[in-house]
Amino acid sequence: MNYSIGEVAEKMGTNTSTLRYYDKKGLLPFVDRDTAGRRKFKDNDFNFLEVIDCLKKSGVPIKDIGKFINLCLQGDGTLQERYDYLDKEENVLEKKVQEMQDQLDFLRFKKWYYKTSVEAGTETIHFTPGTNFVDPGTHNQYRAKLKQAKNVHDLINLKN
Amino acid sequence: MNYSIGEVAEKMGTNTSTLRYYDKKGLLPFVDRDTAGRRKFKDNDFNFLEVIDCLKKSGVPIKDIGKFINLCLQGDGTLQERYDYLDKEENVLEKKVQEMQDQLDFLRFKKWYYKTSVEAGTETIHFTPGTNFVDPGTHNQYRAKLKQAKNVHDLINLKN
């Protein structure tokens, strides 16, 4: 029913300093204290901690998380505002995922570049003849190969 | 054929201070200088800048990016090492994307929580009767609804 800061830290996979830091930054206004001033977390607090953790992992800055938590404590009048905030955050996160996918695509092109180079024993196979510079057509060459392949990993994974 | 730091900054969507900072941190050992000591970027340098940008957006710390760039300048002897590094980074990034997806799933559960609360006019519909605490079964209730829905967005998007 009640949990010390140490127990909560362990359950959340963090440490006590971080939780105290969050408290100082206004993220934990809901935690009770015992007579000695020690933080006394309750089961329901984990719902807040879950939200904090999610927003943190989504890249939301500490003070914005604090604003959201405080909306939560203001009762039913802020329900729409809380919904709208999460809706906006969903969009931000979807864009981030798309961006990550784009970086993955580029990383895979570079893996192909190095896979083929390793197989050839030299990077010069991708250079414009007579120069030390990568041929501008290299990326298109990869895209063409990619179109023919059944799956990306066959194309980019060195299996030695 | 040649580009000043300002032109490169504009092309890369950044600014000159950041590029100089990267140079100081060893990310741009490949840039030439003119007689006055001004940086003189060439077309081939954009291949490096693209890699730097990708790794940066993937969350790789500056100094690790520097290590990779330096491998690139050491010639064909480091091809396998470069491949292995990108392979490892691909894995890291795939895990990050998965993590983001998990946060998106949680965010959508919370959107549903608030959508239904807004529709009911109160959050108490999700509380254990007689308490101010969220019912532990709420998330499972959402998962059940989700299984029946054709698509998530019908379930979580308030359309007023």
Add this chain to the structure above:
DNA sequence: GTTTGACTTAAACCTGAGTTCAAGTCGTAT
């Protein structure tokens, strides 16, 4: 009854990733 271990605070410190500043150097246009 004192030691131990987990807690409390404020304040100082740390790291990463830039940003800003001061003082100076060029090449070109007027």
Add this chain to the structure above:
DNA sequence: ATACGACTTGAACTCAGGTTTAAGTCAAAC
């Protein structure tokens, strides 16, 4: 020939997100 704009440097500064330290409180175990 001088003013302008874009460049150069090193050093100081900022900001977020913690982490560490010092000094103290408290309950339970021995």
